[in-house]
Amino acid sequence: MQMIKRLAIFLGFLAAAPLTAHADPHLSGPLIRSINTDFSRYRGGEQIRMLVTLSNSTGAPFTGTVTGTVSGRGVQVGQPVSVAVTALPAGGLIITELRFPSSRTNWQGYLVTLVAADQNGHQLDQEAGAFDLSTDWWTYPRQCWVVGTYTDWGGWKPNLFGTPQQDLQSLNAYHCNNLQFYNMLYRWHKPWTDTLSWVNGDGQTISTDLIKRHISAAKTLRMGTLMYMPIYAANYGVSPGFTRDGSGAQLSWGMFTKACGSSCTVSDLLKFNDKIAYMDPNNKDWQAYWGQQAELMRQRLGFDGMFIDTFGTINTALWNWEASRIIMDTTYSTFLKTVQGYVNGPMVLNPAGSYNEQDLVQSGRETYHFVERWNNPSDIGNFGDFLTKARQIWGWAHRTPNNIGLDWDMGMNKTLGASKSCTINGGPIACTFNTPGVLYQEAAMLATGAHHAWIVDGQQNPGDGARFISNDDFPVGNQLSPNPDMVQGEYDYQTFGVAYEKLLRLNISASAAAVPSITSGATGSTTAAAGKVWLFQNHRSGFDILHLLNYQQMSATSFSDVNDNAANAAAPTATGALQVKMYYTSGGTLGDLYTASPDVNHGAPVKLTYATGSDASGGFITFTLPSLKYWDMVWLENGVAGSDYGTP
Numbered sequence: 275m276q277m278i279k280r281l282a283i284f285l286g287f288l289a290a291a292p293l294t295a296h297a298d299p300h301l302s303g304p305l306i307r308s309i310n311t312d313f314s315r316y317r318g319g320e321q322i323r324m325l326v327t328l329s330n331s332t333g334a335p336f337t338g339t340v341t342g343t344v345s346g347r348g349v350q351v352g353q354p355v356s357v358a359v360t361a362l363p364a365g366g367l368i369i370t371e372l373r374f375p376s377s378r379t380n381w382q383g384y385l386v387t388l389v390a391a392d393q394n395g396h397q398l399d400q401e402a403g404a405f406d407l408s409t410d411w412w413t414y415p416r417q418c419w420v421v422g423t424y425t426d427w428g429g430w431k432p433n434l435f436g437t438p439q440q441d442l443q444s445l446n447a448y449h450c451n452n453l454q455f456y457n458m459l460y461r462w463h464k465p466w467t468d469t470l471s472w473v474n475g476d477g478q479t480i481s482t483d484l485i486k487r488h489i490s491a492a493k494t495l496r497m498g499t500l501m502y503m504p505i506y507a508a509n510y511g512v513s514p515g516f517t518r519d520g521s522g523a524q525l526s527w528g529m530f531t532k533a534c535g536s537s538c539t540v541s542d543l544l545k546f547n548d549k550i551a552y553m554d555p556n557n558k559d560w561q562a563y564w565g566q567q568a569e570l571m572r573q574r575l576g577f578d579g580m581f582i583d584t585f586g587t588i589n590t591a592l593w594n595w596e597a598s599r600i601i602m603d604t605t606y607s608t609f610l611k612t613v614q615g616y617v618n619g620p621m622v623l624n625p626a627g628s629y630n631e632q633d634l635v636q637s638g639r640e641t642y643h644f645v646e647r648w649n650n651p652s653d654i655g656n657f658g659d660f661l662t663k664a665r666q667i668w669g670w671a672h673r674t675p676n677n678i679g680l681d682w683d684m685g686m687n688k689t690l691g692a693s694k695s696c697t698i699n700g701g702p703i704a705c706t707f708n709t710p711g712v713l714y715q716e717a718a719m720l721a722t723g724a725h726h727a728w729i730v731d732g733q734q735n736p737g738d739g740a741r742f743i744s745n746d747d748f749p750v751g752n753q754l755s756p757n758p759d760m761v762q763g764e765y766d767y768q769t770f771g772v773a774y775e776k777l778l779r780l781n782i783s784a785s786a787a788a789v790p791s792i793t794s795g796a797t798g799s800t801t802a803a804a805g806k807v808w809l810f811q812n813h814r815s816g817f818d819i820l821h822l823l824n825y826q827q828m829s830a831t832s833f834s835d836v837n838d839n840a841a842n843a844a845a846p847t848a849t850g851a852l853q854v855k856m857y858y859t860s861g862g863t864l865g866d867l868y869t870a871s872p873d874v875n876h877g878a879p880v881k882l883t884y885a886t887g888s889d890a891s892g893g894f895i896t897f898t899l900p901s902l903k904y905w906d907m908v909w910l911e912n913g914v915a916g917s918d919y920g921t922p
Contacts, residue, residue, distance in 0.1 A: 298447040299739025302762040304332045305390040305399040306340070307367070308739075310443065313496045314416075314451040315406045318378040322405050326388060327369050328362060336362040338392040342372045342403070346384050346922030347777060347817075347909070348868035348879035351377075374405075379921065381414070381676065381780060382407050385773035385870075387878045402876035404449065404772040411451040411498040412620065414775045415642040415679040416768075417727040418450035418740070419749035423458055423484040428477035432752070434732035434741070438488040441731040442495060444739045448729050449768045452498030454581045456749050458485060462507035462550055463564075464521040465571040475512045475549050478750075482575070489576045500581035500622060503568055504550075505609060506560075507585075510540055511549035526595040527553045527560040535597035544592055546585055554594050555609045556602075565616025572619055579619030579641070582610075586626035586646075606630050607637030614639065624683070627653045628663075635670040635678070642679035643667055644727065646747050649684070649837045656834045657714070657825070658802030660722040661810055665784055668723070677781050680724035683747055686712055689839040691744030691754050698734075698752035707742065709760040710845040711838025714828070716767040717872075717905035718836070721810075721821040723779050725771065737761065763872075770872035776919055777819055777909055785811035787857035788891035790820055795852035796902070797826070804833035807849075807902065811856070816917025818858045820908040822899070824849070848873075852899040854908070857892050862913025867895065873903040882908075 298308035307329035316322055330336050341356040357370045374386070383406050390399040408414060420442075422435040435441055445453070458480050459465035460472045471481045492499050508516040508523055516523040517540065529552040530542045543551040553560045568580050584606075592600040606623055614621065620641035625631050627648050635643060647654050647663075654660060664680060671678040687707055690696065696705035719726045730741040730749040738761060744754040756764065771778065790809045792798030799806035804825055812819040824846040825833060832843045858864065864886070870879040884897040899906060914920050 298327070298444050299761045299765050300737035300758070301401055301765060302758055303399040303401060305330060305336065306388060306401040308447060309388065309401060309403040310447045311403070311405055314446050314449065315408045315411060315496050316376060317409060318376060318380055318407050320376055322374040322376055324372045324374065324386060324403050324405070325369055326372060326403075327367065328359065328390070330362050330364055330366050332398060333364055335364060336392065336398070338390065338398070340370055340372070341389050341391070342374065342386045344374055344384050344386050345879055346382060347774070347919060348866070348870065348881065349922040351384065351922055376407055377921070379407055380409055381776060382919070383772045383775040385769075385877055385879070387876070400875060402766070402769055402773070402878065404769045406449075406451070406772050406775065411496070412642045413676050413679055414451070414725070414772075414779055415644070415681045416449055416451045416725045416771075417644060417681050418445050418448070418453055419727075419730040420453045420455045420488055421749050422731045423455065423480055423488055424478050425471065425481050425484070426479035427750070432732075434734065438484065438491040439494075442488065442491045442497070444733075445729065445731055446495050446497075448740055448765065449772045450497065450729060452500065453492055454500050454502055455485065455488070455577070456502045458501065459503060459571075461509040461512070461516070461519070461521075462504055463509055463516050463523050463553070463567070464519065465501070465503055465567055466574055475509050485575050498620070499576075499578045500620070501568070501571055501575070501577040501579075502581045502583060503564075503571075504583045504585070505564075505606075505623070506553045506555045507546065507550045508553050509549060510543065510545075510551040511547075515540065516551075523553070523563060524559065527557045527563075529554045529592045529594070529600055531590065531592065533593040533597040536595060538595065544590070554600055555605050556600060557594065558612065561609055561612040562616065565613035568613065569617045572617060577619070580617055580621045581644075582621060582623040584624055584626050587629040602630060604633050606634040607639060610637065610639040631667070632670055635667050638671070638673070640678070642681060643671070644681045644683065646683040649835065649839075654684070654836055656802065657718045657823070657836055658808070660718045660724070661802070664723045668782065679779065681727045682719055682724045683727040684715065684837065685728060685743040685745060685747050686715065686837055687744050687754055687839060687841045688746060688837055690841045696754070698754065704755070706755045706757050707744065707760050708838055708841035708843055709757060709763055711841060711843035712760055713763050713767065713904050714843055715836055715838070716764070717823055720767060720771045720778060721823060721905055721907065723782055739765075766872040766876050770870070770877040773877055774870065774907065777814065777817060777907070780814070782812045782814050782819075785813045785818060785859065787811065787813075787818065787859050788894070790854065790856045793853040793855055793896075796849050804828045804830045813859050814919075816862075816912065816914040816919050818856070818910045818912050820854075820856050822852075822902055822906045822908070824902050824904055846903055848901050848903040850901060852902060853896065854899050855894055855896050856908070856910070857894045858910055858912055860892060863915065864895075865911025865914050867897060867908070867910050869899060869906055869908045871903070871906040873905065874901070
């Protein structure tokens with residue numbers, strides 16, 4: 275990647291209302307307020323445009339430069355690119371643009387370290403951006419949610435949204451690359467109606483024009499678009515019900531709570547709530563009907579494909595119209611096999627927990643693997659379970675040349691979000707997310723190879739850049755507000771996830787080397803545990819990768835409360851220097867050793883020195899890790915010359 279210098283492109287000053295009404299996430303430094311790119315992903319060889327908004331809160335006019343330095347897997351790529359800024363007044367706002375050429379590669383992320391310095395070269399601010407060179411959005415799925423197509427929320431009209439282009443550009447700043455358009459169906463079993471707007475089964479008014487404008491905005495950002503539609507939901511409680519609305523849906527396709535056969539009535543159907551009844555997803559006629567309805571909606575509105583929802587584990591005995599017991603063991607895979615013959619586009623199916631997950635993954639029919647994860651022992655009972663799930667799914671999928679992408683939906687601070695004392699529920703207290711709880715969860719998900727799908731369009735407050743799910747995983751309604759430190763932290767973690775995506779998410783496997791250890795500076799454990807630093811090691815072609823997650827200040831209660839429901843998680847205390855012993859995979863040639871953390875200099879890489887040795891367990895290196903707050907990643911080049919990541 276050959277870097278070239280470019281002059282600043284002047285785009286606007288403060289007092290231009292569109293820059294402030296629904297802006298990108300506001301970062302915490304005195305000069306660099308926000309960072310964005312023109313696309314969510316790029317094709318190798320394209321020019322990258324990075325927009326850097328400066329907001330001068332230094333108290334004095336600013337004359338100087340903004341410089342971006344690109345690195346891939348720790349290695350600097352090309353020469354820095356600078357733009358000049360002259361006499362930006364105190365309180366002034368300007369958008370500058372940095373342009374970077376890119377190499378002809380694929381599925382690689384890059385970090386851009388950004389430094390604002392005065393005319394004497396003194397650094398005044400530092401932040402980071404990232405860009406993704408990928409020909410698709412499913413190798414590294416980063417799903418976010420869209421609900422800004424509603425014009426009425428059932429009596430509530432929130433002032434949370436800008437234009438579709440503004441809101442999706444803000445999601446782009448958080449590095450979203452595909453969008454779930456949530457519950458924009460006329461009825462759950464009949465998604466399409468040929469009108470300019472409609473009232474859905476939940477009493478919310480949806481605009482056809484707004485759907486199309488959001489899809490258009492997503493396409494300009496190269497984001498995928500998926501339409502939400504449940505796998506087995508039919509309207510029965512909103513008049514007229516599915517048996518009388520002319521849709522063609524039949525009672526005989528249902529799932530019944532007793533073996534009444536052809537004598538069954540609507541009252542015998544399994545119900546999700548007072549509006550939704552269950553159809554049998556094994557029924558071939560229902561599958562064909564569902565696929566035809568979904569493809570009609572997709573074609574009329576322009577979605578790329580489908581997000582298929584479920585309602586989680588079904589524990590009750592159920593029967594079909596023939597009075598035979600319904601067996602669900604292979605339901606998701608057989609459903610996908612049929613409906614993929616009707617729907618011309620990618621599909622993601624949410625099993626809503628671990629229910630039937632193995633069969634779904636092994637079917638090979640998902641575009642990527644999305645799961646609404648739940649904080650309980652059957653799914654994610656503690657932070658260590660994220661690693662168990664990721665390795666399990668990668669083993670089941672075993673895809674080549676790229677193994678399956680992972681995306682977990684998991685809300686935060688749900689008890690706090692539901693509290694009547696919070697202003698969002700009419701209470702007197704302005705409740706906000708607990709930043710430590712958020713970052714513990716982000717660190718665990720990213721380190722174990724997944725994206726966190728909890729970011730929603732709109733803003734609770736100016737500068738948030740988006741909303742974040744703090745209820746039972748629904749993107750509708752008010753959510754808790756993030757504090758400024760959470761906005762900065764969330765931005766840094768999402769940026770880190772893109773910059774180092776190939777070390778975090780692509781073709782990762784558990785290391786076969788002996789287990790690592792901390793020899794001084796902290797108490798380490800290769801099993802995730804409260805009161806310890808958790809160490810686990812991965813391998814991919816060309817690299818041994820060590821993750822260290824700091825749970826030393828975490829209570830046993832918080833360790834099993836990955837949602838941080840009551841917002842009680844305590845922030846970790848940053849350690850001093852740690853002495854680490856790390857065994858490496860045999861057979862490769864050792865190269866450089868690096869570390870990076872989203873908690874330190876916004877993810878900028880640091881090269882470390884190390885010593886080698888060997889014992890009965892194999893070859894190892896020893897090194898000093900400068901510090902640890904929430905999460906550090908360490909990677910050792912090991913046979914990098916023969917790796918698919920040999921060129922940064």
